[in-house]
Amino acid sequence: MVDVLSQNEIDALLAALSSGEMDAEELRKEDTQKKVRAYDFKRATRFSKDHIRSLTRIHENFARFLTTYFSAQLRTFVQINVVQVEQLPYDEFIRSIPKMTILNIFEAEPLEGRMVLEVHPNVAFAMLDRLLGGTGTAPTKIGSLTEIENIIMEKIFSRALETLQEAWKTVIDIEPRLEALETNPQFMQIVSPNETIALISLSTKIGDTTGMINLCIPHVVIEPIMSKLSVHHWFVSQKKSRAPEEFKQLEQRVTKAKLPITAELGTSQISIHEFLNLGVGDVITLGKSVDSGLDIKVGDKLKYIGSPGTVRDKIAVQILEIIDEGVEEAHDE
CATH class of the missing domain: 2.30.330.10 (SpoA-like)
Known part of the structure:
Protein backbone atom coordinates (compact mmCIF):
# COMPACT_ATOMS: atom_id res chain seq x y z
CA MET A 1 0.00 0.00 0.00
CA VAL A 2 1.38 3.43 -0.98
CA ASP A 3 1.81 5.91 1.91
CA VAL A 4 0.22 9.30 1.29
CA LEU A 5 2.04 12.24 2.90
CA SER A 6 0.12 15.04 4.58
CA GLN A 7 0.78 18.66 3.64
CA ASN A 8 2.79 19.22 6.84
CA GLU A 9 5.00 16.18 6.06
CA ILE A 10 5.57 17.44 2.52
CA ASP A 11 6.55 20.90 3.83
CA ALA A 12 8.93 19.32 6.39
CA LEU A 13 10.53 17.17 3.68
CA LEU A 14 11.08 20.16 1.36
CA ALA A 15 12.54 22.16 4.25
CA ALA A 16 14.97 19.33 5.10
CA LEU A 17 16.12 19.13 1.48
CA SER A 18 16.59 22.89 1.29
CA SER A 19 18.60 23.06 4.51
CA GLY A 20 20.83 20.11 3.54
CA GLU A 21 19.67 17.86 6.35
CA MET A 22 18.63 15.33 3.71
CA ASP A 23 20.43 14.49 0.46
CA ALA A 24 18.27 14.04 -2.66
CA GLU A 25 20.84 11.67 -4.18
CA GLU A 26 20.65 9.38 -1.15
CA LEU A 27 16.87 9.30 -1.48
CA ARG A 28 17.21 8.26 -5.15
CA LYS A 29 19.64 5.47 -4.23
CA GLU A 30 17.29 4.16 -1.55
CA ASP A 31 14.41 4.21 -4.02
CA THR A 32 16.37 2.22 -6.65
CA GLN A 33 17.49 -0.46 -4.19
CA LYS A 34 15.63 -3.74 -4.29
CA LYS A 35 13.02 -4.00 -1.57
CA VAL A 36 12.97 -7.23 0.39
CA ARG A 37 9.70 -8.64 1.65
CA ALA A 38 9.61 -11.25 4.39
CA TYR A 39 8.10 -14.57 3.36
CA ASP A 40 6.97 -17.16 5.88
CA PHE A 41 7.40 -20.62 4.37
CA LYS A 42 5.15 -22.04 7.07
CA ARG A 43 2.33 -19.88 5.70
CA ALA A 44 2.96 -20.40 2.01
CA THR A 45 0.62 -18.47 -0.27
CA ARG A 46 -0.89 -21.05 -2.62
CA PHE A 47 -4.26 -19.45 -3.35
CA SER A 48 -4.39 -16.16 -5.24
CA LYS A 49 -7.02 -13.50 -4.58
CA ASP A 50 -8.75 -14.73 -7.72
CA HIS A 51 -8.94 -18.25 -6.29
CA ILE A 52 -10.26 -16.95 -2.96
CA ARG A 53 -13.00 -14.99 -4.72
CA SER A 54 -14.04 -18.06 -6.69
CA LEU A 55 -14.09 -20.23 -3.56
CA THR A 56 -16.18 -17.59 -1.81
CA ARG A 57 -18.68 -17.55 -4.67
CA ILE A 58 -18.94 -21.34 -4.73
CA HIS A 59 -19.46 -21.68 -1.00
CA GLU A 60 -21.98 -18.87 -0.78
CA ASN A 61 -24.12 -21.20 -2.89
CA PHE A 62 -23.14 -24.07 -0.59
CA ALA A 63 -24.33 -22.03 2.42
CA ARG A 64 -27.70 -21.42 0.74
CA PHE A 65 -28.11 -25.11 -0.09
CA LEU A 66 -27.18 -26.08 3.48
CA THR A 67 -29.71 -23.59 4.87
CA THR A 68 -32.47 -25.12 2.77
CA TYR A 69 -31.45 -28.68 3.65
CA PHE A 70 -31.16 -28.18 7.42
CA SER A 71 -34.36 -26.10 7.53
CA ALA A 72 -36.26 -28.98 5.96
CA GLN A 73 -34.63 -31.65 8.14
CA LEU A 74 -34.86 -29.82 11.47
CA ARG A 75 -38.13 -27.96 10.80
CA THR A 76 -36.86 -24.85 12.53
CA PHE A 77 -35.19 -21.54 11.72
CA VAL A 78 -31.73 -22.05 10.20
CA GLN A 79 -29.39 -19.39 8.87
CA ILE A 80 -25.96 -20.13 7.40
CA ASN A 81 -23.64 -17.53 5.85
CA VAL A 82 -20.03 -17.43 4.63
CA VAL A 83 -18.00 -15.37 7.11
CA GLN A 84 -14.48 -15.77 5.74
CA VAL A 85 -12.41 -17.67 3.21
CA GLU A 86 -8.71 -17.75 4.06
CA GLN A 87 -5.59 -19.83 3.56
CA LEU A 88 -3.47 -21.09 6.45
CA PRO A 89 -1.36 -24.11 7.45
CA TYR A 90 -3.28 -27.27 8.35
CA ASP A 91 -1.64 -27.36 11.77
CA GLU A 92 -2.99 -23.89 12.56
CA PHE A 93 -6.51 -25.03 11.63
CA ILE A 94 -6.26 -28.03 13.98
CA ARG A 95 -5.11 -25.82 16.86
CA SER A 96 -7.96 -23.34 16.26
CA ILE A 97 -10.86 -25.79 16.65
CA PRO A 98 -12.20 -27.20 19.97
CA LYS A 99 -10.61 -30.31 21.48
CA MET A 100 -13.96 -32.03 21.22
CA THR A 101 -15.81 -31.29 17.97
CA ILE A 102 -17.56 -33.05 15.08
CA LEU A 103 -15.17 -33.79 12.20
CA ASN A 104 -16.70 -35.19 9.02
CA ILE A 105 -13.84 -36.58 6.94
CA PHE A 106 -14.85 -37.08 3.32
CA GLU A 107 -13.58 -37.63 -0.20
CA ALA A 108 -14.94 -36.11 -3.39
CA GLU A 109 -14.14 -38.09 -6.52
CA PRO A 110 -12.58 -37.43 -9.00
CA LEU A 111 -10.47 -35.25 -6.66
CA GLU A 112 -7.78 -37.19 -4.84
CA GLY A 113 -7.33 -36.71 -1.12
CA ARG A 114 -9.50 -36.03 1.91
CA MET A 115 -11.30 -32.92 3.13
CA VAL A 116 -12.99 -32.08 6.43
CA LEU A 117 -16.30 -30.50 7.38
CA GLU A 118 -15.87 -29.42 11.01
CA VAL A 119 -19.08 -28.64 12.92
CA HIS A 120 -18.93 -26.88 16.26
CA PRO A 121 -20.38 -29.04 19.07
CA ASN A 122 -23.02 -26.41 19.90
CA VAL A 123 -24.38 -26.61 16.35
CA ALA A 124 -24.07 -30.39 16.01
CA PHE A 125 -25.78 -31.18 19.34
CA ALA A 126 -28.50 -28.59 18.67
CA MET A 127 -29.24 -30.48 15.44
CA LEU A 128 -29.19 -33.78 17.33
CA ASP A 129 -31.54 -32.45 20.00
CA ARG A 130 -33.94 -31.19 17.34
CA LEU A 131 -33.91 -34.49 15.43
CA LEU A 132 -34.67 -36.39 18.64
CA GLY A 133 -37.72 -34.28 19.40
CA GLY A 134 -36.18 -31.47 21.45
CA THR A 135 -36.32 -27.71 20.99
CA GLY A 136 -32.89 -27.54 19.39
CA THR A 137 -30.79 -26.32 22.31
CA ALA A 138 -27.19 -27.39 22.90
CA PRO A 139 -26.37 -29.16 26.21
CA THR A 140 -24.32 -27.29 28.81
CA LYS A 141 -21.86 -30.18 29.04
CA ILE A 142 -20.81 -32.04 25.92
CA GLY A 143 -19.45 -35.55 26.21
CA SER A 144 -18.52 -38.27 23.76
CA LEU A 145 -21.07 -39.51 21.23
CA THR A 146 -23.07 -42.64 21.89
CA GLU A 147 -23.37 -45.24 19.15
CA ILE A 148 -26.90 -44.06 18.27
CA GLU A 149 -25.87 -40.39 18.24
CA ASN A 150 -22.91 -41.25 16.01
CA ILE A 151 -25.19 -42.99 13.48
CA ILE A 152 -27.60 -40.05 13.42
CA MET A 153 -24.74 -37.58 12.93
CA GLU A 154 -23.27 -39.61 10.08
CA LYS A 155 -26.63 -39.78 8.35
CA ILE A 156 -27.45 -36.08 8.50
CA PHE A 157 -23.97 -34.85 7.52
CA SER A 158 -23.57 -37.45 4.80
CA ARG A 159 -26.66 -36.04 3.11
CA ALA A 160 -25.48 -32.49 3.83
CA LEU A 161 -22.35 -33.19 1.77
CA GLU A 162 -24.57 -33.84 -1.26
CA THR A 163 -25.30 -30.10 -1.37
CA LEU A 164 -21.56 -29.55 -1.86
CA GLN A 165 -21.83 -31.44 -5.15
CA GLU A 166 -24.49 -29.00 -6.34
CA ALA A 167 -22.42 -25.97 -5.29
CA TRP A 168 -19.33 -27.18 -7.20
CA LYS A 169 -21.24 -28.17 -10.34
CA THR A 170 -20.20 -25.01 -12.21
CA VAL A 171 -16.52 -25.97 -11.77
CA ILE A 172 -16.38 -29.76 -11.65
CA ASP A 173 -18.74 -32.68 -11.06
CA ILE A 174 -17.74 -34.20 -7.73
CA GLU A 175 -19.23 -37.03 -5.70
CA PRO A 176 -18.70 -36.31 -1.98
CA ARG A 177 -18.68 -39.42 0.20
CA LEU A 178 -18.41 -39.43 3.99
CA GLU A 179 -15.46 -41.58 5.00
CA ALA A 180 -15.40 -41.23 8.78
CA LEU A 181 -16.71 -39.16 11.67
CA GLU A 182 -14.22 -38.16 14.37
CA THR A 183 -14.53 -36.08 17.53
CA ASN A 184 -10.85 -35.58 18.44
CA PRO A 185 -8.80 -33.37 16.07
CA GLN A 186 -5.56 -35.02 17.23
CA PHE A 187 -6.66 -38.30 15.64
CA MET A 188 -7.23 -36.65 12.26
CA GLN A 189 -4.19 -36.19 10.05
CA ILE A 190 -5.36 -35.82 6.45
CA VAL A 191 -2.28 -33.84 5.26
CA SER A 192 1.09 -32.75 6.64
CA PRO A 193 1.01 -30.00 9.32
CA ASN A 194 2.59 -27.39 7.03
CA GLU A 195 0.29 -28.07 4.07
CA THR A 196 -1.66 -24.99 3.01
CA ILE A 197 -5.43 -25.32 3.19
CA ALA A 198 -8.38 -23.18 2.17
CA LEU A 199 -10.61 -22.65 5.19
CA ILE A 200 -14.22 -21.68 4.50
CA SER A 201 -15.90 -20.48 7.71
CA LEU A 202 -19.71 -20.53 7.86
CA SER A 203 -21.60 -18.82 10.67
CA THR A 204 -24.54 -21.01 11.65
CA LYS A 205 -27.66 -20.23 13.63
CA ILE A 206 -30.20 -22.91 14.54
CA GLY A 207 -33.04 -21.48 16.54
CA ASP A 208 -31.29 -19.64 19.39
CA THR A 209 -28.04 -21.63 19.09
CA THR A 210 -25.10 -20.20 17.18
CA GLY A 211 -21.77 -21.69 16.14
CA MET A 212 -19.41 -22.24 13.24
CA ILE A 213 -19.12 -24.81 10.47
CA ASN A 214 -15.66 -24.92 8.89
CA LEU A 215 -14.82 -26.56 5.58
CA CYS A 216 -11.13 -27.48 5.26
CA ILE A 217 -9.91 -28.05 1.69
CA PRO A 218 -6.17 -28.87 1.34
CA HIS A 219 -4.40 -27.19 -1.55
CA VAL A 220 -3.02 -30.55 -2.72
CA VAL A 221 -6.60 -31.82 -3.23
CA ILE A 222 -7.81 -29.08 -5.56
CA GLU A 223 -4.44 -28.26 -7.14
CA PRO A 224 -5.34 -30.16 -10.38
CA ILE A 225 -8.38 -27.91 -10.93
CA MET A 226 -6.92 -24.60 -9.74
CA SER A 227 -7.06 -23.19 -13.27
CA LYS A 228 -10.84 -23.67 -13.23
CA LEU A 229 -11.11 -21.34 -10.23
CA SER A 230 -9.90 -18.34 -12.24
CA VAL A 231 -12.29 -15.64 -13.44
CA HIS A 232 -11.13 -16.27 -17.02
CA HIS A 233 -12.30 -19.88 -16.80
CA TRP A 234 -15.71 -18.81 -15.48
CA PHE A 235 -16.25 -16.55 -18.50
CA VAL A 236 -14.92 -19.11 -20.98
CA SER A 237 -16.98 -21.95 -19.50
CA GLN A 238 -20.15 -19.98 -20.16
CA LYS A 239 -19.32 -20.04 -23.87
CA LYS A 240 -18.05 -23.62 -23.80
CA SER A 241 -19.47 -25.87 -26.48
CA ARG A 242 -21.82 -28.65 -25.52
CA ALA A 243 -20.47 -32.06 -24.71
CA PRO A 244 -20.90 -34.80 -27.37
CA GLU A 245 -23.38 -36.59 -25.10
CA GLU A 246 -25.55 -33.47 -24.94
CA PHE A 247 -25.50 -33.15 -28.73
CA LYS A 248 -26.52 -36.79 -29.06
CA GLN A 249 -29.43 -36.34 -26.66
CA LEU A 250 -30.48 -33.16 -28.46
CA GLU A 251 -30.30 -34.93 -31.83
CA GLN A 252 -32.46 -37.79 -30.57
CA ARG A 253 -35.11 -35.38 -29.33
CA VAL A 254 -35.09 -33.34 -32.53
CA THR A 255 -35.44 -36.41 -34.76
CA LYS A 256 -38.61 -37.35 -32.87
CA ALA A 257 -40.20 -33.92 -33.41
Whole structure:
Protein backbone atom coordinates (compact mmCIF):
# COMPACT_ATOMS: atom_id res chain seq x y z
CA MET A 1 0.00 0.00 0.00
CA VAL A 2 1.38 3.43 -0.98
CA ASP A 3 1.81 5.91 1.91
CA VAL A 4 0.22 9.30 1.29
CA LEU A 5 2.04 12.24 2.90
CA SER A 6 0.12 15.04 4.58
CA GLN A 7 0.78 18.66 3.64
CA ASN A 8 2.79 19.22 6.84
CA GLU A 9 5.00 16.18 6.06
CA ILE A 10 5.57 17.44 2.52
CA ASP A 11 6.55 20.90 3.83
CA ALA A 12 8.93 19.32 6.39
CA LEU A 13 10.53 17.17 3.68
CA LEU A 14 11.08 20.16 1.36
CA ALA A 15 12.54 22.16 4.25
CA ALA A 16 14.97 19.33 5.10
CA LEU A 17 16.12 19.13 1.48
CA SER A 18 16.59 22.89 1.29
CA SER A 19 18.60 23.06 4.51
CA GLY A 20 20.83 20.11 3.54
CA GLU A 21 19.67 17.86 6.35
CA MET A 22 18.63 15.33 3.71
CA ASP A 23 20.43 14.49 0.46
CA ALA A 24 18.27 14.04 -2.66
CA GLU A 25 20.84 11.67 -4.18
CA GLU A 26 20.65 9.38 -1.15
CA LEU A 27 16.87 9.30 -1.48
CA ARG A 28 17.21 8.26 -5.15
CA LYS A 29 19.64 5.47 -4.23
CA GLU A 30 17.29 4.16 -1.55
CA ASP A 31 14.41 4.21 -4.02
CA THR A 32 16.37 2.22 -6.65
CA GLN A 33 17.49 -0.46 -4.19
CA LYS A 34 15.63 -3.74 -4.29
CA LYS A 35 13.02 -4.00 -1.57
CA VAL A 36 12.97 -7.23 0.39
CA ARG A 37 9.70 -8.64 1.65
CA ALA A 38 9.61 -11.25 4.39
CA TYR A 39 8.10 -14.57 3.36
CA ASP A 40 6.97 -17.16 5.88
CA PHE A 41 7.40 -20.62 4.37
CA LYS A 42 5.15 -22.04 7.07
CA ARG A 43 2.33 -19.88 5.70
CA ALA A 44 2.96 -20.40 2.01
CA THR A 45 0.62 -18.47 -0.27
CA ARG A 46 -0.89 -21.05 -2.62
CA PHE A 47 -4.26 -19.45 -3.35
CA SER A 48 -4.39 -16.16 -5.24
CA LYS A 49 -7.02 -13.50 -4.58
CA ASP A 50 -8.75 -14.73 -7.72
CA HIS A 51 -8.94 -18.25 -6.29
CA ILE A 52 -10.26 -16.95 -2.96
CA ARG A 53 -13.00 -14.99 -4.72
CA SER A 54 -14.04 -18.06 -6.69
CA LEU A 55 -14.09 -20.23 -3.56
CA THR A 56 -16.18 -17.59 -1.81
CA ARG A 57 -18.68 -17.55 -4.67
CA ILE A 58 -18.94 -21.34 -4.73
CA HIS A 59 -19.46 -21.68 -1.00
CA GLU A 60 -21.98 -18.87 -0.78
CA ASN A 61 -24.12 -21.20 -2.89
CA PHE A 62 -23.14 -24.07 -0.59
CA ALA A 63 -24.33 -22.03 2.42
CA ARG A 64 -27.70 -21.42 0.74
CA PHE A 65 -28.11 -25.11 -0.09
CA LEU A 66 -27.18 -26.08 3.48
CA THR A 67 -29.71 -23.59 4.87
CA THR A 68 -32.47 -25.12 2.77
CA TYR A 69 -31.45 -28.68 3.65
CA PHE A 70 -31.16 -28.18 7.42
CA SER A 71 -34.36 -26.10 7.53
CA ALA A 72 -36.26 -28.98 5.96
CA GLN A 73 -34.63 -31.65 8.14
CA LEU A 74 -34.86 -29.82 11.47
CA ARG A 75 -38.13 -27.96 10.80
CA THR A 76 -36.86 -24.85 12.53
CA PHE A 77 -35.19 -21.54 11.72
CA VAL A 78 -31.73 -22.05 10.20
CA GLN A 79 -29.39 -19.39 8.87
CA ILE A 80 -25.96 -20.13 7.40
CA ASN A 81 -23.64 -17.53 5.85
CA VAL A 82 -20.03 -17.43 4.63
CA VAL A 83 -18.00 -15.37 7.11
CA GLN A 84 -14.48 -15.77 5.74
CA VAL A 85 -12.41 -17.67 3.21
CA GLU A 86 -8.71 -17.75 4.06
CA GLN A 87 -5.59 -19.83 3.56
CA LEU A 88 -3.47 -21.09 6.45
CA PRO A 89 -1.36 -24.11 7.45
CA TYR A 90 -3.28 -27.27 8.35
CA ASP A 91 -1.64 -27.36 11.77
CA GLU A 92 -2.99 -23.89 12.56
CA PHE A 93 -6.51 -25.03 11.63
CA ILE A 94 -6.26 -28.03 13.98
CA ARG A 95 -5.11 -25.82 16.86
CA SER A 96 -7.96 -23.34 16.26
CA ILE A 97 -10.86 -25.79 16.65
CA PRO A 98 -12.20 -27.20 19.97
CA LYS A 99 -10.61 -30.31 21.48
CA MET A 100 -13.96 -32.03 21.22
CA THR A 101 -15.81 -31.29 17.97
CA ILE A 102 -17.56 -33.05 15.08
CA LEU A 103 -15.17 -33.79 12.20
CA ASN A 104 -16.70 -35.19 9.02
CA ILE A 105 -13.84 -36.58 6.94
CA PHE A 106 -14.85 -37.08 3.32
CA GLU A 107 -13.58 -37.63 -0.20
CA ALA A 108 -14.94 -36.11 -3.39
CA GLU A 109 -14.14 -38.09 -6.52
CA PRO A 110 -12.58 -37.43 -9.00
CA LEU A 111 -10.47 -35.25 -6.66
CA GLU A 112 -7.78 -37.19 -4.84
CA GLY A 113 -7.33 -36.71 -1.12
CA ARG A 114 -9.50 -36.03 1.91
CA MET A 115 -11.30 -32.92 3.13
CA VAL A 116 -12.99 -32.08 6.43
CA LEU A 117 -16.30 -30.50 7.38
CA GLU A 118 -15.87 -29.42 11.01
CA VAL A 119 -19.08 -28.64 12.92
CA HIS A 120 -18.93 -26.88 16.26
CA PRO A 121 -20.38 -29.04 19.07
CA ASN A 122 -23.02 -26.41 19.90
CA VAL A 123 -24.38 -26.61 16.35
CA ALA A 124 -24.07 -30.39 16.01
CA PHE A 125 -25.78 -31.18 19.34
CA ALA A 126 -28.50 -28.59 18.67
CA MET A 127 -29.24 -30.48 15.44
CA LEU A 128 -29.19 -33.78 17.33
CA ASP A 129 -31.54 -32.45 20.00
CA ARG A 130 -33.94 -31.19 17.34
CA LEU A 131 -33.91 -34.49 15.43
CA LEU A 132 -34.67 -36.39 18.64
CA GLY A 133 -37.72 -34.28 19.40
CA GLY A 134 -36.18 -31.47 21.45
CA THR A 135 -36.32 -27.71 20.99
CA GLY A 136 -32.89 -27.54 19.39
CA THR A 137 -30.79 -26.32 22.31
CA ALA A 138 -27.19 -27.39 22.90
CA PRO A 139 -26.37 -29.16 26.21
CA THR A 140 -24.32 -27.29 28.81
CA LYS A 141 -21.86 -30.18 29.04
CA ILE A 142 -20.81 -32.04 25.92
CA GLY A 143 -19.45 -35.55 26.21
CA SER A 144 -18.52 -38.27 23.76
CA LEU A 145 -21.07 -39.51 21.23
CA THR A 146 -23.07 -42.64 21.89
CA GLU A 147 -23.37 -45.24 19.15
CA ILE A 148 -26.90 -44.06 18.27
CA GLU A 149 -25.87 -40.39 18.24
CA ASN A 150 -22.91 -41.25 16.01
CA ILE A 151 -25.19 -42.99 13.48
CA ILE A 152 -27.60 -40.05 13.42
CA MET A 153 -24.74 -37.58 12.93
CA GLU A 154 -23.27 -39.61 10.08
CA LYS A 155 -26.63 -39.78 8.35
CA ILE A 156 -27.45 -36.08 8.50
CA PHE A 157 -23.97 -34.85 7.52
CA SER A 158 -23.57 -37.45 4.80
CA ARG A 159 -26.66 -36.04 3.11
CA ALA A 160 -25.48 -32.49 3.83
CA LEU A 161 -22.35 -33.19 1.77
CA GLU A 162 -24.57 -33.84 -1.26
CA THR A 163 -25.30 -30.10 -1.37
CA LEU A 164 -21.56 -29.55 -1.86
CA GLN A 165 -21.83 -31.44 -5.15
CA GLU A 166 -24.49 -29.00 -6.34
CA ALA A 167 -22.42 -25.97 -5.29
CA TRP A 168 -19.33 -27.18 -7.20
CA LYS A 169 -21.24 -28.17 -10.34
CA THR A 170 -20.20 -25.01 -12.21
CA VAL A 171 -16.52 -25.97 -11.77
CA ILE A 172 -16.38 -29.76 -11.65
CA ASP A 173 -18.74 -32.68 -11.06
CA ILE A 174 -17.74 -34.20 -7.73
CA GLU A 175 -19.23 -37.03 -5.70
CA PRO A 176 -18.70 -36.31 -1.98
CA ARG A 177 -18.68 -39.42 0.20
CA LEU A 178 -18.41 -39.43 3.99
CA GLU A 179 -15.46 -41.58 5.00
CA ALA A 180 -15.40 -41.23 8.78
CA LEU A 181 -16.71 -39.16 11.67
CA GLU A 182 -14.22 -38.16 14.37
CA THR A 183 -14.53 -36.08 17.53
CA ASN A 184 -10.85 -35.58 18.44
CA PRO A 185 -8.80 -33.37 16.07
CA GLN A 186 -5.56 -35.02 17.23
CA PHE A 187 -6.66 -38.30 15.64
CA MET A 188 -7.23 -36.65 12.26
CA GLN A 189 -4.19 -36.19 10.05
CA ILE A 190 -5.36 -35.82 6.45
CA VAL A 191 -2.28 -33.84 5.26
CA SER A 192 1.09 -32.75 6.64
CA PRO A 193 1.01 -30.00 9.32
CA ASN A 194 2.59 -27.39 7.03
CA GLU A 195 0.29 -28.07 4.07
CA THR A 196 -1.66 -24.99 3.01
CA ILE A 197 -5.43 -25.32 3.19
CA ALA A 198 -8.38 -23.18 2.17
CA LEU A 199 -10.61 -22.65 5.19
CA ILE A 200 -14.22 -21.68 4.50
CA SER A 201 -15.90 -20.48 7.71
CA LEU A 202 -19.71 -20.53 7.86
CA SER A 203 -21.60 -18.82 10.67
CA THR A 204 -24.54 -21.01 11.65
CA LYS A 205 -27.66 -20.23 13.63
CA ILE A 206 -30.20 -22.91 14.54
CA GLY A 207 -33.04 -21.48 16.54
CA ASP A 208 -31.29 -19.64 19.39
CA THR A 209 -28.04 -21.63 19.09
CA THR A 210 -25.10 -20.20 17.18
CA GLY A 211 -21.77 -21.69 16.14
CA MET A 212 -19.41 -22.24 13.24
CA ILE A 213 -19.12 -24.81 10.47
CA ASN A 214 -15.66 -24.92 8.89
CA LEU A 215 -14.82 -26.56 5.58
CA CYS A 216 -11.13 -27.48 5.26
CA ILE A 217 -9.91 -28.05 1.69
CA PRO A 218 -6.17 -28.87 1.34
CA HIS A 219 -4.40 -27.19 -1.55
CA VAL A 220 -3.02 -30.55 -2.72
CA VAL A 221 -6.60 -31.82 -3.23
CA ILE A 222 -7.81 -29.08 -5.56
CA GLU A 223 -4.44 -28.26 -7.14
CA PRO A 224 -5.34 -30.16 -10.38
CA ILE A 225 -8.38 -27.91 -10.93
CA MET A 226 -6.92 -24.60 -9.74
CA SER A 227 -7.06 -23.19 -13.27
CA LYS A 228 -10.84 -23.67 -13.23
CA LEU A 229 -11.11 -21.34 -10.23
CA SER A 230 -9.90 -18.34 -12.24
CA VAL A 231 -12.29 -15.64 -13.44
CA HIS A 232 -11.13 -16.27 -17.02
CA HIS A 233 -12.30 -19.88 -16.80
CA TRP A 234 -15.71 -18.81 -15.48
CA PHE A 235 -16.25 -16.55 -18.50
CA VAL A 236 -14.92 -19.11 -20.98
CA SER A 237 -16.98 -21.95 -19.50
CA GLN A 238 -20.15 -19.98 -20.16
CA LYS A 239 -19.32 -20.04 -23.87
CA LYS A 240 -18.05 -23.62 -23.80
CA SER A 241 -19.47 -25.87 -26.48
CA ARG A 242 -21.82 -28.65 -25.52
CA ALA A 243 -20.47 -32.06 -24.71
CA PRO A 244 -20.90 -34.80 -27.37
CA GLU A 245 -23.38 -36.59 -25.10
CA GLU A 246 -25.55 -33.47 -24.94
CA PHE A 247 -25.50 -33.15 -28.73
CA LYS A 248 -26.52 -36.79 -29.06
CA GLN A 249 -29.43 -36.34 -26.66
CA LEU A 250 -30.48 -33.16 -28.46
CA GLU A 251 -30.30 -34.93 -31.83
CA GLN A 252 -32.46 -37.79 -30.57
CA ARG A 253 -35.11 -35.38 -29.33
CA VAL A 254 -35.09 -33.34 -32.53
CA THR A 255 -35.44 -36.41 -34.76
CA LYS A 256 -38.61 -37.35 -32.87
CA ALA A 257 -40.20 -33.92 -33.41
CA LYS A 258 -43.20 -33.85 -35.78
CA LEU A 259 -43.32 -31.21 -38.51
CA PRO A 260 -46.19 -30.40 -40.91
CA ILE A 261 -45.28 -30.84 -44.60
CA THR A 262 -47.54 -29.47 -47.36
CA ALA A 263 -47.34 -29.71 -51.14
CA GLU A 264 -49.02 -26.81 -52.99
CA LEU A 265 -50.42 -27.46 -56.46
CA GLY A 266 -50.72 -23.73 -57.00
CA THR A 267 -52.70 -20.67 -55.98
CA SER A 268 -55.48 -18.61 -57.55
CA GLN A 269 -57.59 -15.57 -56.74
CA ILE A 270 -61.35 -15.47 -57.35
CA SER A 271 -64.06 -13.13 -56.22
CA ILE A 272 -66.51 -13.95 -53.45
CA HIS A 273 -69.29 -14.02 -56.06
CA GLU A 274 -67.39 -16.65 -58.09
CA PHE A 275 -66.69 -18.64 -54.93
CA LEU A 276 -70.34 -18.69 -53.90
CA ASN A 277 -71.37 -19.90 -57.36
CA LEU A 278 -68.86 -22.75 -57.61
CA GLY A 279 -70.38 -26.10 -58.49
CA VAL A 280 -69.41 -29.66 -59.35
CA GLY A 281 -67.43 -29.75 -62.57
CA ASP A 282 -66.18 -26.15 -62.40
CA VAL A 283 -62.48 -25.61 -63.05
CA ILE A 284 -60.26 -23.19 -61.14
CA THR A 285 -57.23 -22.00 -63.05
CA LEU A 286 -54.06 -22.08 -60.96
CA GLY A 287 -51.25 -19.59 -61.48
CA LYS A 288 -48.75 -22.28 -62.32
CA SER A 289 -47.78 -24.32 -65.38
CA VAL A 290 -48.58 -28.04 -65.47
CA ASP A 291 -44.92 -28.76 -66.19
CA SER A 292 -43.61 -26.83 -63.19
CA GLY A 293 -42.95 -28.56 -59.89
CA LEU A 294 -44.90 -28.36 -56.67
CA ASP A 295 -43.83 -26.13 -53.79
CA ILE A 296 -43.18 -28.38 -50.76
CA LYS A 297 -43.13 -26.51 -47.47
CA VAL A 298 -41.99 -27.59 -44.02
CA GLY A 299 -44.10 -25.51 -41.69
CA ASP A 300 -44.26 -22.19 -43.54
CA LYS A 301 -40.77 -22.47 -45.07
CA LEU A 302 -40.22 -23.49 -48.70
CA LYS A 303 -37.73 -26.39 -48.61
CA TYR A 304 -38.26 -28.58 -51.72
CA ILE A 305 -39.61 -28.69 -55.28
CA GLY A 306 -41.47 -31.89 -56.09
CA SER A 307 -43.55 -33.74 -58.65
CA PRO A 308 -47.00 -35.28 -57.96
CA GLY A 309 -47.68 -38.96 -58.50
CA THR A 310 -48.90 -42.16 -56.88
CA VAL A 311 -47.22 -44.99 -55.00
CA ARG A 312 -49.24 -48.18 -54.41
CA ASP A 313 -52.49 -46.38 -55.23
CA LYS A 314 -51.70 -43.59 -52.74
CA ILE A 315 -51.09 -39.95 -53.59
CA ALA A 316 -47.37 -39.13 -53.27
CA VAL A 317 -44.87 -36.40 -54.06
CA GLN A 318 -41.39 -37.02 -55.38
CA ILE A 319 -38.71 -34.51 -54.33
CA LEU A 320 -36.87 -33.15 -57.35
CA GLU A 321 -34.92 -30.24 -55.89
CA ILE A 322 -33.75 -29.02 -52.49
CA ILE A 323 -34.09 -25.30 -51.88
CA ASP A 324 -31.00 -23.67 -50.33
CA GLU A 325 -31.31 -22.48 -46.72
CA GLY A 326 -32.79 -19.01 -46.50
CA VAL A 327 -34.67 -19.07 -49.83
CA GLU A 328 -38.33 -18.47 -49.06
CA GLU A 329 -39.70 -17.22 -52.37
CA ALA A 330 -42.19 -19.37 -54.28
CA HIS A 331 -40.91 -21.41 -57.21
CA ASP A 332 -41.20 -19.49 -60.48
CA GLU A 333 -43.01 -20.92 -63.41
